[in-house]
Amino acid sequence: DSGVTQTPKHLITATGQRVTLRCSPRSGDLSVYWYQQSLDQGLQFLIQYYNGEERAKGNILERFSAQQFPDLHSELNLSSLELGDSALYFCASSVEDAGKLFFGSGTQLSVL
Amino acid sequence: GENVEQHPSTLSVQEGDSAVIKCTYSDSASNYFPWYKQELGKGPQLIIDIRSNVGEKKDQRIAVTLNKTAKHFSLHITETQPEDSAVYFCAATRSGGSYIPTFGRGTSLIVHP
Numbered sequence A: 001d002s003g004v005t006q007t008p009k010h011l012i013t014a015t016g017q018r019v020t021l022r023c024s025p026r027s028g029d030l031s032v033y034w035y036q037q038s039l040d041q042g043l044q045f046l047i048q049y050y051n052g053e054e055r056a057k058g059n060i061l062e063r064f065s066a067q068q069f070p071d072l073h074s075e076l077n078l079s080s081l082e083l084g085d086s087a088l089y090f091c092a093s094s095v096e097d098a099g100k101l102f103f104g105s106g107t108q109l110s111v112l
Numbered sequence B: 001g002e003n004v005e006q007h008p009s010t011l012s013v014q015e016g017d018s019a020v021i022k023c024t025y026s027d028s029a030s031n032y033f034p035w036y037k038q039e040l041g042k043g044p045q046l047i048i049d050i051r052s053n054v055g056e057k058k059d060q061r062i063a064v065t066l067n068k069t070a071k072h073f074s075l076h077i078t079e080t081q082p083e084d085s086a087v088y089f090c091a092a093t094r095s096g097g098s099y100i101p102t103f104g105r106g107t108s109l110i111v112h113p
Helices: none
Strands: A005-007 A010-013 A019-024 A032-036 A040-048 A051-056 A065-067 A075-080 A087-094 A106-109 B004-007 B008-016 B019-025 B034-036 B045-051 B056-059 B062-067 B072-075 B086-092 B107-112
Touching: A005 A087, A010 A019, A019 A087, A019 A106, A032 A075, A040 A065, A040 A075, A075 A087, B004 B086, B008 B019, B019 B107, B034 B062, B045 B056, B045 B062, B045 B086, B072 B086
Parallel strands: A010 A106, B008 B107
Antiparallel strands: A005 A019, A019 A075, A032 A040, A032 A087, A040 A051, A065 A075, A087 A106, B004 B019, B019 B072, B034 B045, B034 B086, B056 B062, B062 B072, B086 B107
16 A cells, blocks of 8 residues: 555546546655556656645646645546546655655546 | 656566566656556556666565666566566656656566466
Protein backbone atom coordinates (compact mmCIF):
# COMPACT_ATOMS: atom_id res chain seq x y z
CA ASP A 1 0.00 0.00 0.00
CA SER A 2 1.52 3.30 -1.17
CA GLY A 3 -0.50 5.43 1.22
CA VAL A 4 -2.08 7.38 -1.65
CA THR A 5 -5.84 6.96 -1.87
CA GLN A 6 -7.83 7.49 -5.03
CA THR A 7 -11.59 7.38 -5.42
CA PRO A 8 -13.56 6.12 -7.16
CA LYS A 9 -11.78 3.03 -8.52
CA HIS A 10 -14.07 2.83 -11.53
CA LEU A 11 -16.20 5.43 -13.25
CA ILE A 12 -18.50 4.86 -16.20
CA THR A 13 -20.12 7.86 -17.81
CA ALA A 14 -21.38 9.21 -21.10
CA THR A 15 -19.90 11.61 -23.60
CA GLY A 16 -20.45 15.25 -22.72
CA GLN A 17 -20.60 14.58 -18.99
CA ARG A 18 -18.38 15.91 -16.20
CA VAL A 19 -16.65 13.85 -13.52
CA THR A 20 -14.46 14.50 -10.51
CA LEU A 21 -11.61 12.25 -9.43
CA ARG A 22 -10.30 12.52 -5.91
CA CYS A 23 -6.88 11.89 -4.43
CA SER A 24 -5.56 11.90 -0.88
CA PRO A 25 -1.74 12.01 -0.77
CA ARG A 26 0.49 10.19 1.69
CA SER A 27 0.61 11.79 5.09
CA GLY A 28 3.19 14.58 5.01
CA ASP A 29 3.51 14.78 1.23
CA LEU A 30 2.95 18.28 -0.10
CA SER A 31 3.13 17.54 -3.83
CA VAL A 32 0.39 15.89 -5.83
CA TYR A 33 0.74 14.84 -9.45
CA TRP A 34 -1.90 13.65 -11.90
CA TYR A 35 -1.08 11.25 -14.72
CA GLN A 36 -3.16 9.75 -17.49
CA GLN A 37 -2.36 6.22 -18.64
CA SER A 38 -3.69 4.85 -21.89
CA LEU A 39 -2.54 1.82 -23.85
CA ASP A 40 -0.88 3.75 -26.64
CA GLN A 41 0.42 6.75 -24.71
CA GLY A 42 2.01 5.35 -21.58
CA LEU A 43 2.10 7.58 -18.51
CA GLN A 44 1.31 11.15 -19.51
CA PHE A 45 1.86 13.90 -16.97
CA LEU A 46 -1.11 16.22 -16.58
CA ILE A 47 -0.49 18.61 -13.70
CA GLN A 48 1.33 19.05 -10.39
CA TYR A 49 0.29 20.90 -7.25
CA TYR A 50 2.54 21.78 -4.34
CA ASN A 51 0.99 22.84 -1.04
CA GLY A 52 -2.11 24.19 -2.73
CA GLU A 53 -0.42 25.96 -5.64
CA GLU A 54 -0.16 24.80 -9.23
CA ARG A 55 3.50 24.07 -9.86
CA ALA A 56 3.79 22.44 -13.27
CA LYS A 57 1.54 21.73 -16.18
CA GLY A 58 1.88 18.99 -18.75
CA ASN A 59 -0.36 17.83 -21.55
CA ILE A 60 -3.57 18.75 -19.79
CA LEU A 61 -6.55 19.61 -21.97
CA GLU A 62 -8.46 22.83 -21.38
CA ARG A 63 -11.51 20.70 -20.55
CA PHE A 64 -9.59 19.33 -17.57
CA SER A 65 -8.81 21.19 -14.38
CA ALA A 66 -7.48 20.36 -10.96
CA GLN A 67 -7.01 21.86 -7.55
CA GLN A 68 -5.37 21.04 -4.26
CA PHE A 69 -7.23 21.91 -1.08
CA PRO A 70 -5.85 23.16 2.28
CA ASP A 71 -5.95 19.60 3.66
CA LEU A 72 -3.74 18.67 0.65
CA HIS A 73 -6.21 16.37 -1.04
CA SER A 74 -6.62 17.02 -4.73
CA GLU A 75 -9.39 16.74 -7.28
CA LEU A 76 -9.16 16.36 -11.03
CA ASN A 77 -12.20 17.60 -12.92
CA LEU A 78 -12.86 16.32 -16.42
CA SER A 79 -15.63 17.98 -18.40
CA SER A 80 -17.27 17.66 -21.83
CA LEU A 81 -15.99 14.11 -21.83
CA GLU A 82 -15.10 12.41 -25.10
CA LEU A 83 -14.59 8.75 -25.93
CA GLY A 84 -10.85 9.37 -26.12
CA ASP A 85 -10.75 10.44 -22.48
CA SER A 86 -11.27 6.84 -21.44
CA ALA A 87 -8.12 5.90 -19.57
CA LEU A 88 -6.62 5.11 -16.19
CA TYR A 89 -5.97 8.25 -14.17
CA PHE A 90 -3.31 8.11 -11.50
CA CYS A 91 -2.53 10.43 -8.68
CA ALA A 92 0.92 10.38 -7.12
CA SER A 93 2.46 12.24 -4.24
CA SER A 94 5.95 13.07 -3.05
CA VAL A 95 7.55 14.97 -0.21
CA GLU A 96 9.68 17.21 -2.39
CA ASP A 97 11.94 15.21 -4.67
CA ALA A 98 9.99 14.98 -7.91
CA GLY A 99 11.54 11.69 -8.87
CA LYS A 100 10.29 9.56 -5.98
CA LEU A 101 6.61 9.34 -6.64
CA PHE A 102 4.13 7.24 -4.70
CA PHE A 103 1.19 6.29 -6.87
CA GLY A 104 -2.38 5.51 -5.95
CA SER A 105 -4.15 2.55 -7.51
CA GLY A 106 -5.87 4.74 -10.08
CA THR A 107 -9.35 5.54 -11.34
CA GLN A 108 -10.44 3.68 -14.44
CA LEU A 109 -12.61 6.06 -16.47
CA SER A 110 -14.80 4.66 -19.21
CA VAL A 111 -16.64 7.14 -21.43
CA LEU A 112 -19.41 5.48 -23.43
CA GLY B 1 12.19 18.82 -22.79
CA GLU B 2 13.27 15.35 -21.78
CA ASN B 3 12.55 12.38 -24.01
CA VAL B 4 12.86 8.81 -22.74
CA GLU B 5 12.92 5.79 -25.04
CA GLN B 6 12.41 2.32 -23.53
CA HIS B 7 13.05 -1.08 -25.09
CA PRO B 8 11.80 -3.69 -25.53
CA SER B 9 8.07 -3.11 -25.26
CA THR B 10 7.54 -6.79 -24.43
CA LEU B 11 9.97 -9.27 -22.92
CA SER B 12 9.23 -12.94 -22.43
CA VAL B 13 11.61 -15.11 -20.39
CA GLN B 14 11.69 -18.47 -18.68
CA GLU B 15 11.74 -18.60 -14.90
CA GLY B 16 15.31 -18.40 -13.69
CA ASP B 17 16.56 -16.45 -16.70
CA SER B 18 17.79 -12.88 -16.55
CA ALA B 19 15.88 -9.94 -17.99
CA VAL B 20 17.30 -6.62 -19.16
CA ILE B 21 15.31 -3.49 -19.98
CA LYS B 22 17.05 -0.51 -21.57
CA CYS B 23 16.26 3.19 -21.60
CA THR B 24 17.84 6.19 -23.23
CA TYR B 25 17.28 9.83 -22.31
CA SER B 26 17.93 13.08 -24.12
CA ASP B 27 18.47 15.76 -21.48
CA SER B 28 22.05 15.70 -20.22
CA ALA B 29 20.94 17.67 -17.16
CA SER B 30 18.81 14.76 -15.91
CA ASN B 31 20.39 13.33 -12.78
CA TYR B 32 17.83 11.00 -11.24
CA PHE B 33 16.59 7.77 -12.82
CA PRO B 34 13.89 5.77 -11.03
CA TRP B 35 12.35 2.48 -12.12
CA TYR B 36 8.76 1.59 -11.41
CA LYS B 37 6.94 -1.75 -11.46
CA GLN B 38 3.24 -1.83 -12.23
CA GLU B 39 1.32 -4.99 -11.44
CA LEU B 40 -2.10 -5.63 -12.91
CA GLY B 41 -4.76 -3.42 -11.35
CA LYS B 42 -2.26 -1.40 -9.34
CA GLY B 43 -0.38 1.84 -9.63
CA PRO B 44 3.34 1.97 -10.44
CA GLN B 45 5.65 1.33 -7.48
CA LEU B 46 9.22 2.53 -7.19
CA ILE B 47 11.54 -0.48 -7.08
CA ILE B 48 14.99 1.00 -7.51
CA ASP B 49 16.59 4.28 -8.48
CA ILE B 50 19.99 5.65 -9.36
CA ARG B 51 21.53 9.08 -9.31
CA SER B 52 24.02 10.38 -11.83
CA ASN B 53 26.93 10.28 -9.42
CA VAL B 54 26.99 6.45 -9.41
CA GLY B 55 27.25 3.95 -12.21
CA GLU B 56 25.50 0.95 -10.68
CA LYS B 57 23.17 0.08 -7.86
CA LYS B 58 21.99 -3.33 -6.67
CA ASP B 59 19.15 -4.51 -4.50
CA GLN B 60 18.98 -8.29 -4.19
CA ARG B 61 17.95 -9.62 -7.63
CA ILE B 62 17.58 -6.24 -9.31
CA ALA B 63 20.26 -3.84 -10.42
CA VAL B 64 20.38 -0.64 -12.42
CA THR B 65 23.31 0.64 -14.44
CA LEU B 66 23.85 4.15 -15.78
CA ASN B 67 26.06 5.37 -18.58
CA LYS B 68 25.97 9.17 -18.45
CA THR B 69 28.15 9.61 -21.50
CA ALA B 70 25.88 7.54 -23.69
CA LYS B 71 22.78 8.75 -21.85
CA HIS B 72 21.37 5.32 -21.23
CA PHE B 73 20.44 3.26 -18.21
CA SER B 74 19.27 -0.30 -17.78
CA LEU B 75 17.35 -2.49 -15.35
CA HIS B 76 18.68 -6.00 -14.76
CA ILE B 77 16.62 -8.69 -13.07
CA THR B 78 18.38 -11.96 -12.30
CA GLU B 79 16.83 -15.34 -11.47
CA THR B 80 13.43 -14.16 -12.62
CA GLN B 81 10.33 -15.49 -10.90
CA PRO B 82 6.68 -15.52 -12.05
CA GLU B 83 5.92 -12.73 -9.57
CA ASP B 84 8.31 -10.50 -11.50
CA SER B 85 5.73 -10.46 -14.32
CA ALA B 86 4.55 -6.85 -14.59
CA VAL B 87 5.00 -3.68 -16.61
CA TYR B 88 8.23 -1.84 -15.85
CA PHE B 89 8.70 1.88 -16.46
CA CYS B 90 11.91 3.83 -16.49
CA ALA B 91 11.94 7.58 -15.89
CA ALA B 92 14.40 10.43 -16.02
CA THR B 93 14.33 13.78 -14.29
CA ARG B 94 16.32 16.40 -12.46
CA SER B 95 15.83 16.00 -8.73
CA GLY B 96 14.13 18.68 -6.68
CA GLY B 97 11.87 21.62 -7.40
CA SER B 98 9.31 21.48 -10.14
CA TYR B 99 11.07 19.01 -12.41
CA ILE B 100 8.66 16.35 -13.53
CA PRO B 101 9.79 12.78 -14.31
CA THR B 102 9.46 11.77 -17.94
CA PHE B 103 8.49 8.13 -18.26
CA GLY B 104 9.36 5.57 -20.87
CA ARG B 105 6.46 3.76 -22.53
CA GLY B 106 6.89 0.66 -20.42
CA THR B 107 8.05 -2.93 -20.86
CA SER B 108 5.69 -5.80 -20.28
CA LEU B 109 7.77 -8.57 -18.69
CA ILE B 110 6.33 -12.06 -18.78
CA VAL B 111 8.07 -14.77 -16.78
CA HIS B 112 6.98 -18.27 -17.76
CA PRO B 113 7.11 -20.91 -15.00
